[in-house]
Amino acid sequence: MGETVDGHGSAQAASPAGVFAPTAAGVPDRMRAWTTRGDGIDRLTSASVPIPVPGPTEVLVKISAVSLNYRDLLVVGGVDHWSPTEPVVPVSDGVGTVVTVGAGVTRWRPGDRVSAGFLPRWRSGPLTRETYVSPVGGPVNRGMLAEYVLIEEDEAVCSSHSLDEVHAATLPIAGVTAWHAVGHRSRVRPGETVLVHGTGGVSLFAAQLTLALGATPIVTSSSDEKIGKLHALGIAETINYRRTPDIAAEVLRKTAVEGVDHVIETVGGDNLNRSLEAVKVGGSISFIGLIAGRAANINVYQFVTKNVTVHGIESGSLEMLGELAAFVDDHGVTPVIDSVYPVEQIQDALRHLELGKHFGKIVITMPGAAETSL
Numbered sequence: 001m002g003e004t005v006d007g008h009g010s011a012q013a014a015s016p017a018g019v020f021a022p023t024a025a026g027v028p029d030r031m032r033a034w035t036t037r038g039d040g041i042d043r044l045t046s047a048s049v050p051i052p053v054p055g056p057t058e059v060l061v062k063i064s065a066v067s068l069n070y071r072d073l074l075v076v077g078g079v080d081h082w083s084p085t086e087p088v089v090p091v092s093d094g095v096g097t098v099v100t101v102g103a104g105v106t107r108w109r110p111g112d113r114v115s116a117g118f119l120p121r122w123r124s125g126p127l128t129r130e131t132y133v134s135p136v137g138g139p140v141n142r143g144m145l146a147e148y149v150l151i152e153e154d155e156a157v158c159s160s161h162s163l164d165e166v167h168a169a170t171l172p173i174a175g176v177t178a179w180h181a182v183g184h185r186s187r188v189r190p191g192e193t194v195l196v197h198g199t200g201g202v203s204l205f206a207a208q209l210t211l212a213l214g215a216t217p218i219v220t221s222s223s224d225e226k227i228g229k230l231h232a233l234g235i236a237e238t239i240n241y242r243r244t245p246d247i248a249a250e251v252l253r254k255t256a257v258e259g260v261d262h263v264i265e266t267v268g269g270d271n272l273n274r275s276l277e278a279v280k281v282g283g284s285i286s287f288i289g290l291i292a293g294r295a296a297n298i299n300v301y302q303f304v305t306k307n308v309t310v311h312g313i314e315s316g317s318l319e320m321l322g323e324l325a326a327f328v329d330d331h332g333v334t335p336v337i338d339s340v341y342p343v344e345q346i347q348d349a350l351r352h353l354e355l356g357k358h359f360g361k362i363v364i365t366m367p368g369a370a371e372t373s374l
């Protein structure tokens, strides 16, 4: 992060003179785009701006749906380094259909359904300093909250074939982060046990992917109502962490004192101590979230005596996003949707996310999106 916006990634609402040329047949010449200065949900504004024309290696994508992540609140709220230094189109997750392509584009044609990778330059392999740049959705690179978005042809990924637009919009951050943890770093195997903290977007994906891989998720939640919804998803092992604060003791009881093979740590802070107590000797912790804070007082002795492997998880590569789309298609995984808002109600949707009462993803549909059934 910290890089200036590159040409194609610039905030499209702030169009310099001369960038825009006449659009292709069937594509209007203006669109609505939403921008934030990091000064709060109420000040997120939309404007009518020209629709950009793809450069030689770009595609113009008509966005059909976007989904919200905790990160979007940090960008819109201007928290720490997530605060944009100039107006930027927020929101990282989204899906749309290619409508026009640049003269040199070979990978895509109009009608293809694509998403943008969250870290556009992280194509495959391990994350590096060079590829950890320009995250989609601010603070420096534009996001998906616009009717049309330009994407470099090799920064777009083929979306799921089985999911509709609302469900497909949830894959690029929450989905791929869970896939990176469960499928790549923790390498969950059939028959293993996986502790998943909470029922946020990443956690629900992690639990569903674990189940689809033939392993057993043990999912915690503060709410009996949400636990009922977990059971309806086929997730039988649950713990209400409000009523049973000693999660580790309960996990040891459920696993015949062994502990779980893996933990998906989406809470962070001192919660890592619970994860360390709950994981088995030789197990792994995929460290994803910072809900409970970026620093913690950790029982480091447990790392050593339990021979624990801790994986730091940063979203996922474009290749992982493609794998996830294929996995979801092959295994019939349907992302959990909490609610769907039309884009005109984006502020209500962000406040809903802020409340933290959601179960599954909050999705925003753009004008012209197909009806979906949840």
Ligand SMILES: NC(=O)c1ccc[n+]([C@@H]2O[C@H](COP(=O)([O-])OP(=O)(O)OC[C@H]3O[C@@H](n4cnc5c(N)ncnc54)[C@H](OP(=O)(O)O)[C@@H]3O)[C@@H](O)[C@H]2O)c1
Binding pocket: 069, 070, 071, 173, 174, 177, 197, 198, 199, 200, 201, 202, 203, 220, 221, 222, 223, 226, 241, 266, 267, 271, 287, 288, 289, 290, 291, 292, 313, 314, 315, 316, 356, 357, 358
């Ligand atoms: N590293 C990455 O690439 C990456 C990518 C995406 C997200 N993240 C991070 O991962 C975290 C989760 O993101 P998200 O989008 O999934 O969030 P989210 O949808 O807002 O989920 C928040 C959920 O966390 C649970 N929770 C809160 N405090 C908890 C606690 N003390 N113990 C157990 N669960 C607790 C709650 O579940 P219940 O209501 O069921 O209690 C809550 O609904 C955030 O810190 C986010 O920044 C990181």
